[in-house]
Each structure stands twice: as structure tokens, then as C-alpha cells.
Amino acid sequence: MNAHLPDKTPPMPLWEVFVRSKQGLDHKHCGSLHAADAQMALRMARDVYTRRMEGVSIWVVPSGAITASQPEEQSVDFDPMADKIYRHPTFYELPDAVRHM
């Protein structure tokens, strides 16, 4: 963005950001950003992802540290689950006393 700065500067590494929106909930992935190190990534995440009161805790992880499932193996990985609705616990009669299930 600054035209007079040397453009040889290598890009900073990418980090994945996880934010916990309130105590007791899980950290959820909310995006990624560039930063020189973990400390800077935390600071940047605070400004980029929690400035509208979205969170009470932040994790940052180097994007390269994440091993992801392969899109081409999607059918092998996930299709077999499509016809096994009995794995959902929806076939029980709930007593009236049990609410909020």
C-alpha cells in the first residue's frame, strides 16, 4: 500500500484465528491473517476479529500446522454416512420431565 516502501519485503506467514465468544463455549474458527510471529498474530486477531465484542479468548495457529482432509476424497470420507440416520439419537421417547433436548 505504501508506494515508497521496498517491495522486496517477503509476505508474513499466515495464521488461522479461533475465537471463543463467551466462557464455556468452544473456540470457533473465524478467519486468517498475516503476522510475523505468534505474538503479533494474537494482537492482530484482537483488532481484526474481536473489535465488535465477538470474543473473550483467542487462539492463533500457523496455517501450515493444519492438516486438512482432501476434497477429492470427500465421497469416500463422508458419503457413507448419508444413509445412517439411526446414528442420530432421534428414536427415543423422551419423558416429559426431560426438556431442552
Next chain:
Amino acid sequence: MGEPVVRAPAFHVEYILRLGDSSLILAQRLAQWCGHGPMLEEDIAMTNVSLDLVGQARLLLSHAGALEGLGRSEDDLAYQRDEPEFRNWTMVELPNGTGPHDDYAVSIARNLMVSALSVPLWQALCESSDKHLGAIAAKSVKEARAHLRHAAEWMIRFGDGTAVSHARAQSALDHLWPYANEWWDTDTLEREAVQAGLGPSLASLRSTWSESIDAVLAQATLKRPTDSPFVSTGKLGLHSEHMGYLLAQMQSLARRHPGASW
């Protein structure tokens, strides 16, 4: 019939105007980075600092307007006053660079110097005899701590970074250093404010300020500039040549369309 107007003494209003105007003018300077920051993430970080300062300025100017008893709102004070009526420290009105280009090192060095003062200042103001000011301070001290952390971490990266970043950080520091003298030069107004329990004199925060600056400079491998006898006079309404341009940009819209809302 409205509330009876109780006008606060002049030193009370002025003491708060110095704080409010300094927040407002620094916010305006930092806002100039919006969309021009060195990287997207940092652009947002710096804009957040600017917005915090706008928030502080709004509370302080509203309060000053109420104490003054002339019916002036925060907007009246921000947009309808002329240069000699502004009471901000000269340091905050200086441009974001020393040459033809803006220099991030200058903005970071200034934020470091200002926030290293703001933290102990807001902390002390929490105990102000002016309860309203105390409440503003309690909110602002947390913001100032974040600003100090932001500026200190960048200053250390610049100073302890490459030869170029080190040189630019050092020259930014050398450039701004003399303008801190304005803080340590206590005048009658400030003494009256101290007497009334309104808040501390800035001079009384000097050793705390020095300690926190020295700690950052040591880590940043930067040299503490030598003190000079120069004293700027922004808080008295006598500003640098840069102030007029800043106000022209900040006030032109509000002055061309008085009372406009959007």
C-alpha cells in the same frame, strides 16, 4: 425553565479541553492512515486506536461543554472553534512523517510517547475530584494500555529489526522528543487543577513515563535522545504551522453544512 447553569472555574474547563483536544487531534492524525496502512491487519489496528481516541474526545469535550455553561456541544467544540482555541499538545498535531512521505515509525514513536503518558495519567484521573472525569478515566485507561502495548511492540520490532527500520525509528524518536517538554512545563492553570484535586500535573508523571519509555528503548536497541530546552506551546493555543491544515481538513464539511446530520 432549564437547569440553573453552574459555570465551572476556567481552569477546570481548560484542564479537560487539553485532554479532549489532544485525543481529538491525535485521532485525526491517526485516521489519515485509514486505507493507507502498511498492511491490512495493521491498518485496522491503527484505525481502532484512532477510534478509541475519538471516543475519549467525545466524552471529554461534551463534559467540557457542560462545565463551561455556554451551551456548546461536543460538535460545536470540535468543529466550530478556530486554531487558537484548541488546547492540544503540539506533539499530536505534527504530521505522520518528517519528509514528503508519511512514515509509520513517526506515528508509532508518537503513539508510544503519548500512551506512555496516558496510562499513568488516566490511572491518576480515576481518583479525580470531578467524578465524571473519573468515570471517563476508568474507561480510557484500558484503551490506553492497549495503545501502549501496540506502540511498544512495533517500536521494538522497528528498533531491533533491519538497519533501515532501526534508522527510521531512531530518527522518528529524535524528531518527536523535544515536544515532550511541553508536558513537563507546569503552568498556573495546571497548578490550580492540582490544587482542586482535579488531577495530577503531567510533570509529576515524568519519572513513570521515563521508566516505561526506557524499558521499550532498551529492548528496541534505540538511543534515548538528549533533552533540549525547546518547549512547544500547543496547550496555550499557540500551534505549529501544521495545525491549520489539519483543522481545515477536519472542519470543512461541518462548517460548510452547519447542523448537517448523516
